[in-house]
Amino acid sequence: MITLIRPLCRLASTLAVCATLIPAALAAEDVTVFAAASLKSALDELIKVYPGDTIHIAYGGSSSLTRQVMQGAPAQLFISANQSWMDILERDGFLIENSRIDLLGNRLALVAAPDTTVQLPPAPGFDLATAIGDGVLAMALVKAVPAGIYGKQALSALGAWDGIKGKIAQADNVRAALRLVASGEASIGVVYATDLGASSDVRLLGLFPADSHTPIHYPMALIDPTTADARAVYDFLNSATARAVFAKHGFSDPQEQP
DSSP: OEEOOOGGGOHHHHHHHHHHHSOGGGTTTSEEEEEEGGGHHHHHHHHHHOOSSOEEEEEEOHHHHHHHHHTTOOOSEEEOSSHHHHHHHHHTTOBOTTOOEEEEEEOEEEEEOTTOOOOOOOOTTOOHHHHHTTSOEEEEOTTTSHHHHHHHHHHHHTTOHHHHTTSEEEESSHHHHHHHHHTTSSSEEEEEGGGGGGOSSOEEEEEOOGGGSOOEEEEEEEBSSOOHHHHHHHHHHTSHHHHHHHHHTTOBOGGGOO
């Protein structure tokens, strides 16, 4: 497999920027949120209207964020793009008891580069290998990042994985995979349905069948220890106001997914 690393997407760089932006005198009043990269558009909008203290968000792949929390990174709230990484933090005692909830749901999408003419909705037996040809399929890391894990599940269920597993360009997170398709570096990609609003340069080929992969749920939890300010942000992100913004960006109620 081909692995592409995008320095700007590296979590260490993101955290370094966040550390620079948070003066020591303000650290106790501000709230640091670690969030899956696919939430960026919605959360960027929400922090602009949050009525409380400043929210700093470090975006990245859920696997990288989880490892950073386990290594002592100063996150007070975590939103993962799948259950498994949150399970690890809960098992090891990093979460505030009873704070974990399923916040959002999502769908998986197959997208094409702007200069391609392929029409190939994902379905059982679809010939993805021929559609890719000499190009590559952009995906998030298939062994670590939720979008990549879901993507491999779906492609395997539809019978396409064996034909394309040697043609994959892996990226650190799903937004990086989207950029590979938007730039034409990859002819086709697997991203979240909600990522489509982040780029006008990709074409939607179709949504993967909901039963071809594990349901895509975004759990949210407070990290131990926490503060009253972090709890206020947690409540805000679980409010009707925030849910309306998430819905505008294509996220669903996990209880209402097909």
